[in-house]
Amino acid sequence: MPTPDREFPVAPPAPLKGRGAVTNMQGRYEKDARESVDDGWTHETADDDGAPVLRTQVFEERAKSILTRNNSPDIPFTVSLNPYRGCEHGCIYCFARPTHSYLGLSPGLDFESRIYAKINAGELLERELAKPNYQPDPIALGVNTDAYQPVERDLKLTRRVIEVLHDCGHPFAAITKSSLIERDIDLLAPMAERGQFMAAITVTTLDADIARTLEPRAATPSRRLRTIRTLAEAGIPVGVSIAPVIPFVTEPDLERVLEACAEAGATTASYIVLRLPWEVAPLFKDWLTAHFAGRADRVMSRVRDMRGGKDYDSDFATRMKGEGLWADMLKQRFHQATKRLGLNQRNRGILDMSDFKRPAIVKMPPKTGQLDLF
Template identity: 55%
Template sequence: MGEAIKGRGSTGWLPGRFAVTTPEVADDGWHQRDHDGELDLLPRTQVTEERARSIISRNRSPDIPFSQSVNPYRGCEHGCSYCFARPTHAYLELSPGLDFETRLFAKTNAPALLRRALARPGYQVSPIALGINTDAYQPLERKLQLTRRLIEVFAETRHPFTLITKNALVTRDLDLLAPLAADNLVHVAFSITSLDNALSSKLEPRASAPHARLRAMKRLSAAGVPVGVMFAPAIPWVNDAHLEGVLEAAREAGARSAGYVLLRLPHEVAPLFRDWLQTHLPQRAAHVMSTVQQLRGGKDYDSTFGPRMRGQGVYADLLERRFALACKRLGFDRDRGPGLDCSRFVAPRAPSPQGQLF
């Protein structure tokens, strides 16, 4: 791979498991230069418009608390080194490394597709999780506003939904979220891995700083929007010591519920995260991966439902105990879901080529 790249979680280009060819990078001297005439070697973010064929993804996994989700973007500029969604770029014959955080796809027809899906006669209402695979409030959203337009569809149809984000940009949409919260139609969770800005900037370089997320959490809570915190992922010997501190700060900011997920390293994420460890925490890298493998039956990852989220063994039991004690002490709700109201749903009219009179 390579050295750390400012503002990026990956250090280089890793071929996906479906790649037909594997290019090798060679320096030919034809570098771009910035406005000051200096060499500009930083990878640029490219955005491609995608006309999606469908927008609601269904889920039957027994360890995930939602049955359907919507993702307006592919790839994520936040650049989280550990992101479990990175392997999805391999299906596009792109790298789960730098391509995942620099070559993004925006589903510009997502709001129209959502309205059409909700208008189908056989549609069964259940809360939709917004922005699960990649963050719906990543920096690209500031300009494109696809997430806001999706929320407008939810508001129009009174459809319940949840969202989880690492970006304080969510406060931009308080004018939509607050009225929905008053009718018990929305729940917002913030993913916070650490209160240490230096560590956070390495783990998730283009996400909002931890204090900014807490400030956003406080604003939403004050406006009546129910908020929660996810300590995700918990990484042995990297951020695990921050668990209680994050929960305490989130509770003070108004969070009502809490959860955590152990580090997951499916497919190409494992070598990418190993490279991140060697780049940023080389003295700790072997110890971290040794513990990860102890949690995963001797492997980098175990995809079995249930254990994939919590792990197994002494360390996993200790982490679960610490989390339970912190939740009890702080008064967090960890036994029930958001309990959103599905009875208010009003299906939109199906689009018709003849238009509508009333």
């Protein structure tokens, strides 16, 4: 962990195989400091190389609500849905990491190894859409944490949510790094044909070695390109999200990523400059020291050039794209490349809400405690 007078750790912990964070730093709400000490009594599971293995734990929870609303002027949607809290993909840059602090857990390794599954997501959504005063608005699926992370293969919570949206004719968009989205083409393609669905695949780099440390349990870059092609061939509008752009790490790949995705069938593209809110900043610096020690100072210097001299600035006007000379140059590179490749030339389209059908009233499981009078 970085100390107050030192930005990068002198000797960061060795990375764990298949994990993004190299530490399990405490969340910002913890009052007591804790430090791990090996007293010889702990026996960790190890892989074939003798390195410790951190197993993923999945906890079921019954959520009280499922739709999240925002009024942020720099976000192109107002309603989102996330079936999971925490994400096993382990992307070190994930802006959602600090949310695990609300659970009393670490935004570091806990975030990617202790996953909370909202097992009643489909029921809650159906009940929400059935309300007499509900007004349909396109839903963004999997924006905070990936709706198609590994545990979805077994739990199928995202599949259930899509079934509800499909049956109601409710428009939505999904963003993911996983090829598992191909599983649901039988539902997604008909919705896309009716103008009710569009997809975005996040591709940060084409370098598989960088991706392996940056996004350790997400699909490889080549597999994501294949997913773009599969979705496009099924008639689904698909775009690429280059998020985040990390100076001197993924930034040199910008034009090549756009070219590869356009060739695969993407028709739209967007990008976001690296964001380091709250605990993400020290976690990212630890990761930099562990994997790109020789570039760490240059990376953070360029980040600050685009953030008004700070690690991060949450101002709505600049938090997604940055500011200053280097941010302007990145913007020019992106727009020149998309224009040359024919990306973003067509209207992105407005999802059609005209076919929305309110579902029948859903009978939820009985409440515990005192019974209702009627």
